[in-house]
Amino acid sequence: xxxxxxxxLSKLCIHTITTKPLSIEDAINKYASLGVxxxxxxxxxxxxxxxxxxxxxxxxxxxxxxxxxxxxxFPSANxxxxxxxxxxxxxxxxxxxxxxxxxxxxxxxxxxxxxxxxSREQIKHGIEAVLPHAEKHNVRLAIEPLHPVYADTRxxxxxxxxxxxxxxxFNSPLVGVAVDVxxxxxxxxxxxxxHRCGNANRLFAFHVCDWKVPTSDILLDRGLxxxxxxxxxLIREWVNxxxxxxxxxxEIFSEIYWKSSQDEFLEKIINAYRLYV
Amino acid sequence: xxxxxxxxLSKLCIHTITTKPLSIEDAINKYASLGVxxxxxxxxxxxxxxxxxxxxxxxxxxxxxxxxxxxxxFPSANxxxxxxxxxxxxxxxxxxxxxxxxxxxxxxxxxxxxxxxxSREQIKHGIEAVLPHAEKHNVRLAIEPLHPVYADTRxxxxxxxxxxxxxxxFNSPLVGVAVDVxxxxxxxxxxxxxHRCGNANRLFAFHVCDWKVPTSDILLDRGLxxxxxxxxxLIREWVNxxxxxxxxxxEIFSEIYWKSSQDEFLEKIINAYRLYV
Numbered sequence: 001x002x003x004x005x006x007x008x009l010s011k012l013c014i015h016t017i018t019t020k021p022l023s024i025e026d027a028i029n030k031y032a033s034l035g036v037x038x039x040x041x042x043x044x045x046x047x048x049x050x051x052x053x054x055x056x057x058x059x060x061x062x063x064x065x066x067x068x069x070x071x072x073x074f075p076s077a078n079x080x081x082x083x084x085x086x087x088x089x090x091x092x093x094x095x096x097x098x099x100x101x102x103x104x105x106x107x108x109x110x111x112x113x114x115x116x117x118x119s120r121e122q123i124k125h126g127i128e129a130v131l132p133h134a135e136k137h138n139v140r141l142a143i144e145p146l147h148p149v150y151a152d153t154r155x156x157x158x159x160x161x162x163x164x165x166x167x168x169x170f171n172s173p174l175v176g177v178a179v180d181v182x183x184x185x186x187x188x189x190x191x192x193x194x195h196r197c198g199n200a201n202r203l204f205a206f207h208v209c210d211w212k213v214p215t216s217d218i219l220l221d222r223g224l225x226x227x228x229x230x231x232x233x234l235i236r237e238w239v240n241x242x243x244x245x246x247x248x249x250x251e252i253f254s255e256i257y258w259k260s261s262q263d264e265f266l267e268k269i270i271n272a273y274r275l276y277v
Numbered sequence: 278x279x280x281x282x283x284x285x286l287s288k289l290c291i292h293t294i295t296t297k298p299l300s301i302e303d304a305i306n307k308y309a310s311l312g313v314x315x316x317x318x319x320x321x322x323x324x325x326x327x328x329x330x331x332x333x334x335x336x337x338x339x340x341x342x343x344x345x346x347x348x349x350x351f352p353s354a355n356x357x358x359x360x361x362x363x364x365x366x367x368x369x370x371x372x373x374x375x376x377x378x379x380x381x382x383x384x385x386x387x388x389x390x391x392x393x394x395x396s397r398e399q400i401k402h403g404i405e406a407v408l409p410h411a412e413k414h415n416v417r418l419a420i421e422p423l424h425p426v427y428a429d430t431r432x433x434x435x436x437x438x439x440x441x442x443x444x445x446x447f448n449s450p451l452v453g454v455a456v457d458v459x460x461x462x463x464x465x466x467x468x469x470x471x472h473r474c475g476n477a478n479r480l481f482a483f484h485v486c487d488w489k490v491p492t493s494d495i496l497l498d499r500g501l502x503x504x505x506x507x508x509x510x511l512i513r514e515w516v517n518x519x520x521x522x523x524x525x526x527x528e529i530f531s532e533i534y535w536k537s538s539q540d541e542f543l544e545k546i547i548n549a550y551r552l553y554v
Contacts, residue, residue, distance in 0.1 A: 112506035147426070148425050149495065151462075158463055162465065187425075213430060231392065
């Protein structure tokens with residue numbers, strides 16, 4: 001079952017990290033002029049601007065603000081670091097509120113010096129601590145399961161099932177899941193867990209890129225859609241049939257593309273989006 | 278619950294790939310002289326010898342033959358390649374028989390141009406095709422689940438659950454599972470699936486190494502036990518309490534250690550084995 005091909009850019013969102021060499025102003029202007037519809041802003045991209053100023057630039061450009069990346073990194077064996085992480089997440093929520101971003105993506109974190117189950121408890125505690133602030137600013141929290149290759153330091157939540165379990169625990173309209181094809185394409189329970197997530201109205205975000213064969217660097221060698229082995233249209237079909245009607249967000253970390261012309265890269269993204277998403 | 282520390286080398290087995298620079302003769306002699314008890318031979322290590330000659334060298338050294346590595350790599354979109362893989366697995370089974378190896382480890386394979394579910398069907402077909410040969414030579418087949426980071430080209434079987442499901446399908450005393458801590462340490466169902474495996478008498482092998490933080494190369498930067506974030510003693514306790522009483526096999530792929538003195542590396546392995554397995 002393959003979905004209908006994408007004929008327009010009305011659901012295309014790009015993450016600023018994808019075009020990391022661009023300033024936030026250039027990113028906003030270029031995305032908008034190319035007909036891209038949404039933008040997800042990374043917190044390293046603010047440059048000289050305040051969050052509220054960036055929010056204004058986005059609205060003025062005609063782009064839709066999709067999400068702020070990223071919160072999370074809650075676990076640590078060190079209590080002071082856990083407290084600092086919670087404080088930073090509260091700050092991120094305030095920034096999202098100021099920017100007009102309706103959502104924050106949570107890369108939940110892990111500490112390799114302690115069991116993953118304990119890290120998950122600390123993630124739970126962290127989300128619990130920041131949720132009142134999310135409610136105050138009406139910012140949704142999207143738990144992103146990360147590929148098990150990142151279970152050492154980046155996330156103790158490594159499957160859609162674990163993300164769904166965590167979101168279910170909170171049972172809040174503001175706590176859901178971000179589905180990124182890179183992290184979960186290999187999982188034999190994927191279709192079931194996507195439907196479980198959508199049926200609970202917790203499917204908050206859909207990120208696309210591709211898994212290159214071979215992958216030369218596990219963090220910074222992600223592929224453009226179509227360059228790898230992920231059946232993105234099939235996963236998009238599952239996501240959409242689970243009730244998701246939000247943006248298809250292009251999030252690519254690639255040393256190779258960051259070194260290339262960002263104008264040409266943006267053209268490639270748009271072509272790949274039409275053909276392979 | 279931490280297990281009893283290991284006080285002797287009676288369950289220590291080393292894979293020849295761990296000391297890749299050594300000839301098979303040197304590996305056998307050095308392992309034996311250091312008090313190592315078992316050896317798992319990789320098929321790239323034969324050098325000038327026939328499998329039966331290697332089997333004789335092993336017996337003469339006093340080492341116990343543990344396993345031959347490796348069979349598998351069954352899936353391909355190309356039928357001729359699938360047939361060639363089956364033929365090669367039959368050859369490996371005959372080599373194991375000639376060498377006196379009671380077991381072959383299966384790295385089952387995957388083809389990134391086709392769905393993982395189809396690759397798993399081809400794995401099933403491949404095992405089915407070679408099982409009569411395994412019966413003839415009385416060689417056990419140990420399905421090794423590989424970390425999801427290898428789901429593109431190395432294995433469509435990425436969790437203990439999937440390996441157990443596959444082994445259950447055959448319901449043969451000759452088809453079981455090889456548990457390698459590197460591949461499955463992140464899995465929240467690990468303890469349950471290890472017990473499921475052991476209770477069915479299908480826990481055939483236990484491999485140890487460590488997951489370095491950070492890992493610089495996903496294939497060839499495995500750590501010595503104690504160098505990484507895996508709680509090996511806990512997993513060993515689960516494996517042993519599931520009824521496993523076989524060897525603890527040290528299987529480390531490391532460009533760093535391969536470049537070092539293999540004599541010093543073997544000393545480090547033995548120290549790490551006593552302290553961190």
